[in-house]
Amino acid sequence: MKITSNNLAFLPRAYAHCDVPCGVYEPDSMKWAALTCARLVEKLLALTAPNTDDKEAVLEYQNTVTRTIMVKEEYAEICKKQILILWTDYFKPEHLEKFPDLHTRIWMATKQCSIVKRTVNTEETAKLKKLVEEIASIFAESKK
């Protein structure tokens, strides 16, 4: 019997889906968040404090620094959350057989998110990018 799209439209659907309760799992969000933190730290380090006599310039500088730090804080938290989503909802016990150090990797990466919040240091942001990239590789491997 030929199944036309008309026939299919009237049949009830059986979902082989992940949408209850899980979402779509992807490694891109944590990678972009780590990259954002790195860019923001570069921006912070490139700023120079103005002459303290120039009140307006000082205020503008403080405004820029504050706003940049606010976004760094936000994206370090996003990075941490995205890593944890993969850990709690995507990775399963069976993945540990192939990736026995998975828990440690997640632990160190999420800790690094906190370090990036506390510091203004390109080495720390580079380390976060590296740790996140390694977890993204494991994610890609696990999908094969």
Next chain:
Amino acid sequence: MNFFPFKRFVVEGESMLPAYRSGDCVLVFRWGNARPGDVVVFSKGGLTMIKRVAERIGDRLMVRGDNYSNSTDSLDFGAVPQGAVVGKVIAKY
């Protein structure tokens, strides 16, 4: 209530690859009890779902998708009571 023993569904989603793809039609037989290894269609959280039976525990079934890395299973949403099972898949076309 409809006791006709067969019911057709169209599959949507990837968690039963490679056995069942999005767009596959399946024929479900509604009588009898499903066994481990059978593919069942069941109701969960308002959705009609299709998964494979991993284990029977009393009158409940533990199910999982074949496409392991892309599916949720009973570890995530609990065992399926017999009352929620529509039937087992006996044919695909």
